[in-house]
Amino acid sequence: MIKHKFIYIIVAAGLLMTTSCEKWLDVEPKSQVKANELFDTEDGFKEALAGVYTILTEKALYGREMTYGMMGVLSHEWTSYSTSYKDDSEHNYLSILTRNRIDAIWSNMYKAIANTNMILENIDSKNVFKADNKAIIKGEALALRAFIHFDLVRLFGVNYTTNSSQRAIPYVELYTSKQTKQYTVNEIIDKVIADLESAKELLKVDPIFTGKTITEANDRGYLLNRQLHLNYYAVEALLARVYLYKGDYTNAQKYAENVLKAQKFGFSTQKNIADKVDLSGAPEQIFALQINTLHQDAVNHLTPNGDGPIFSLSATVAETYFGAEFSNDYRYLYLLENGTGANATQKYTLKYTEPTVPNTITNPEYFRQKMPIIMLSELYFILGECANQNGSDALVHINPVLAARGINTLTNYNDFRTLMTNEFRKEFLATGQLFFYYKRINQERIQNYAENLVTNKSYTFPIPETEYEFADRLPNK
Amino acid sequence: MNKQFRSRVRRSVLATALLTSLLAPEHLFSQVPMSQVKTITKIVGVVLDEEKKPVPNVSVTVKGDAKTATLTNTKGEFIITPNQENATLIFKSVGYNTQEFQLSPNMKLPVGVLMTAMNENIDEVVVTGYANRSKESFTGSASTFSKQDLLRVGNKNVLQSLQNLDPSFVLSENLSLGSNPNALPDIQLRGQTGLDDIRGEYSGNPNEPLFILDGFEANLQKIFDLDMNRIASVTILRDAAAKAIYGSKAANGVVIIETIVPAEGAMRVSYNANFNVEAPDLSSYSLANAREKLQVELNAGRYTSTQPVTQQHLREQYNAILADVESGVDTYWLAQPLRTGLGNKHTLMLEGGTSALRYVADFTYNNNIGVMKGSNRQNTGGSINLSYRSGKFNFRNILSVNFNASNNSPYGNFSEYSSLNPYFSSYDEYGNIKKMLGNFTASASANPFYYYNPLYNATLQTKNFSKYNEITENFYAEWQANKALRLTARVGFTFNGNNSEVFLPGDHTSFATWTGENYFKRGSYYMSDGQSTSLSSDIFANYSKQIGKHQIFVNAGWNLASFDSESHGMRAWGFLNSRVDFITFAKQYEENGVPTGSESLKHEVGFISFGNYSYDNRYLADISFRTNASSVFGANNRWGNFWSFGLGWNIHNERFLANNPVINQFKLRSSIGSTGSQNFNPYQAMATYSFFNQSTYDNIAGAYLKALANDNLKWQEKLDYNLGTDFRLFNRINARFEYYISNTNNLLTDFTLPPSTGFASYKENLGKVQNKGFEGSLNYTVYSNPKSQSYFSIFGNFATNRNKLLTISDALKQVNKEQDDLGAEQTVNLPKIRYEEGKSTNAIWAVPSLGIDPITGRELFLKKDGKQTYVWNADDQIAVGVTDPKLRGNLGFNMEYKGWGLSTSLRYTIGEDHYNSTLINRIENVNVAYNVDTRVLNDTWLNPGDQAFFKRITATPTKTNPTSRFLQKKSDLTLSSINAYYDFKWKNLSRYHLKNLKLGLYMTEAFVLSTIRTERGTDYPFARTFSFTLQTTF
Structure with a gap:
């Protein structure tokens, strides 16, 4: 009898074990969270999405190199930079330091894409969302995927008008270890547009679009800071940017006008700029990245006192940028500062320095730690480009920007391209957009630099060696 | 006819014997009532062993009467008063077979009882950790070594001794860590089956065998620190038939260690002492002396310049050094941080008990002093082992604790000393230790290059230690339901708490260049702590039955285990005062530093069954099956099945070989089976998220993917084929030969990904690796005289192993195939991994x-x-x-003559390809700023026409990329151990109240003969060990 009882106990224990076994074997790591567990809650999706934005704020990407760092050196908007950027300034992309920066852009951008794809793969099957959050998160993720791929194709693909059927980059839409096909420039642009269009549809519930009032009480204020996310208007602005890059002026104009018509964004006030309250143009930002260390980074990289690398431009060159009206231009007056001592002849940008917080400001956070990615003025300039293309008056679109910067509006101009380049350079100093501008118009020679960028193929980065080695990639230029 | 007759005679003899035995009791019983009035006499007797020597402390009891019992005295005498005249006396003593003695009236007193020594029956069973199996009917490949075997070839640790006994058990020679007492060895059993983790995320050695201590999994550190005196036996399970019951962890082989089981008797106290002398072995170094070194620098052009001013500047520096050399400065830096280490080890053991309750308690202290000053490893521990038997139940409990403290030398890395120039003097003119030894400036305006004195650091209050405290509690319960069925349940729990600290005060030479703002950040303190627990349990049912000539043995069970570990650490900066050596005196945390740490949790469950069938002890079969699951593996492949099948034939039990005078044993066996390994990162297969801890985005701490999941990751699985034979000839020669092929399927590797996937690499099953080889061992007893306990035997063994990558996995091929389908215009590249089909992974x-x-x-x-x-x-x-040698093995002899014994063991490796890095680092690529090998002086190219082996040496170091020029064939012969002893068993020790006494001397790693010259022990020198041992029982 005892024997039998013993055996029953063993069998029962065994059965009990096997049933609860799978669960027991599903071990929970403490310092990590399993993907399927993270996506069991809405917060998990929010965290994963915030993770993608955080990856973009790394120094290898928009935290430095893709904005004021490497991109600034490539476009020669800086005249002074650390020696470690010498090869970048010569567009010597195969030299070791430059190559490392390029490889880091590639791998970190694709890391952000893989993280985005993981969100997209999980979001459809989950029903854990409050109100419109599912559509908004999915829309943002699609927009992020398009945004990142678009900047990658702007760097690693040839200029669209030169040869849009040249192979460029893979457009990765799955979280997988398998390599993705390397698409041509126009295929990538089409995919970017497709993703942006779907994102736009989803983001029609975006409070910035619907005008719904959001307070801290709503979902802990999750949808409060839409400018830090790829919101509905950021997607439309991005579409305008992409269509312009493609040379589709009709669509570019359509989307740029859509954003401007909505009148959700306005120019910074002179007072706020002069008081150093609003240095990075917070109300103008259709999309900006929040970088927690931005102000400390600005000390390190954009002042003479930093531990480097340091980027600046000479005072004389700065004057050539701003021309005769420099003494009226808020951007010259309030956003550039002279160095001291040995650096007295250098100008340093103040866009990312810590703003002052007077008592009159109720929302100081609104002006802090923001790296502008898409600005209101770019849309005016896009409309200017379109008008120039249609033969209508471009100044109608450019003058509002000039007025907002405190300088006299224009009534005529000699050469549209010269005007546009000059205005673009002034407006987008230290944001990394000038290099993309030059690339779009396939500019052969640029200011402060003697070489021919087109014949040297300097507008296209080489694809990393490891990508060639471990995937089948064709030359991209 | 003849045959018939013989059997008839046999039958009648049997019948007579049976009859007498039946009749005898009747006859005795009939006497009892007749002698009722007779007083029962005291029985006086003496117990002697086979050598007619008295045996003390033998328990003497009366059969069927638990109350009457006594012990023999030191002369082996006893007095007992049984309750009846014709009682049966039982004599029991450890190490002897139990004797029964039938009393009869009118017998002559005193009675003499002969106790026969128990043969070490350890050879008769194979300990598999789950159940002991009869060796004769086992078809697996296993070797068992007793404590005596282990102690004969070394007294350092179990691993060292096993290497000298079994050629398939290899501790890879660590040329950098040498004899560092705190360096754990890398072990391989039958070749390499796993590849290192390229990312280095996980510190597990993929080739390490599984260690089972008293039935439960133990880590390498525990075995390394285990006191050899506690060990009863060690069994190495090599082939599938032997190890498949350990399933997913057994691929690299299994080492089973059993500690002493308490034996009953009066309390015996034994004491063992070892006194060790470690002497540094610098014979592999051949560094330049002061004059030679200066000449090398001159030849290399260090003091030559085309610019007259610079030439003058360099010449002045040269002259200054030359003046020092002339004045006699020639520091032998190698000797500076070294000493002769004097270590000691003590074990005290108490043992005894009744047949119901038995105990062993031991206490160990071991201080292993390394040859670098200040380095040692100290273990203090003890264990209590209780065993209780009640009827059909048997309980056993082992509780052991160990406190370990490991100190690393404050003198730093040995390589710092071997690189210093001998023309520097360590002391200034006042006899103080210098902090800076000298400097060199390439030109008058160049920044000077400083040489710092590592000896100076030893004068500071540095700290570099790690400690751990470990508690192990094992409980075993056994129920013998009936003769055939036995049920066992076991629970094992281990807790290990550890911490380590490294403190370098601000004055340490490594901060000498921190100036300006950084000056106040000098000094660093690193602190870490961690803990790990493991809990395992299993339940087994064991059934054995003999039906006629059929012997069946079946065992089935279920096990469950959980392993949990966690560690954290942090670093602080800024310790300007060398006297304060506590972390709270830090100025700040490490700049941009964050707390470090790691954590892992593994769960596993398994069902195990194995059985053995033998027919007439001639035809044997073994079968085993285990299915187990581990949290380590991908969700789609969590369960793994492992099995084995073995066949054997005891040819010596066949009629035609029965009682053959030449062949005493001849057994053939073969086996096939599969096992797995899981020495891998537990979270490797999962898609897990980690969180950004330095920044938030829009008030949310973002999450990011740690790695690319591979849900299809398969168990690394090993298929073993083994063919073996055991034989014994003339009762003098014992031999064993094995041939094996083992194929590792789904070898895990880090597969590099194109970065466009978003990740650098991920875990993938690479393919199939094959190891095959021969093993053999032979033991020949040249002379044996059991009467005088004298013998002389020689032994030799060998092992060969060839390793080959057979195929690249389908998973990887599939990746390539998919690329084909992507588009015909795109070219296909095979992954450029450093593994080629048909080549060794080594x-x-x-x-x-x-x-x-x-x-x-x-x-x-x-x-x-x-x-x-x-x-x-x-x-x-x-x-x-x-890098695998063509042949490796051991040889030597053991002898004993009337208590005097001598054992030697030599270890050899033949035909290994070795990439001689000494030739590169110390000669060809040498930086003449540091000391060089004397071979730099000759055989380097200087002028056109020179037939030289080495390139020209230049003032700045050059880089030599991997070239076949430095490939050398290496063969070694190591005198691994010599052991001489005297056993006082021939003397009458009882007057000193001693039961036995044994004194011995060991010499380990006495010399190494090698065909190549390479520096051995670069970061910590090798050592020769001499030790004196004493073993005694009270």
């Missing part, structure tokens, strides 16, 4: 060299297409050699 990759061109002094290489070139290209690398 291959050395280098470009074939044609030597140094005498005309130009540059190295000439052979390209893959047969052309010659001066340009080294990574694509021209081929597998030029294999």
